[in-house]
Amino acid sequence: MKKLLVGSIFSDDKPLQKQWLDLQLKYLSVTTDSYDHVAVVSKIATDDYFGSKTKVIYPQDMNLTGSDAHTQGLNLLLEYFRSNQSNYENFLFIDGDAFPIKKQWMLSLLNKMDSKDIAIA
8 A cells, every 4th residue: 555645736738837747746756755646637638748747637627717727626636535545545635836845744744743733722
């Protein structure tokens, strides 16, 4: 069983989005052990760039833009995570333009989420 499934949303597969994907995958591979990656790409693909690097989900409605497209992407990731929950121990939603820079970030995050560290006001 893999420890982590990482999911991101990208607006399209234009050059800037491809750069963000490459940075995200590069830094995940340097800072993270045992993970898989999935990306929602909100617009129709112009090539197989994303598909050659990660699992890709395309929404049925590619006419949505902005926060509506992002919300749709989050719901698709949640659905994908739920359908694969028996294959992973952890799931991470991460913005397409974000990436971890610290080794062992996952252990730090899991420790912070431990119930003894959560203050309820």
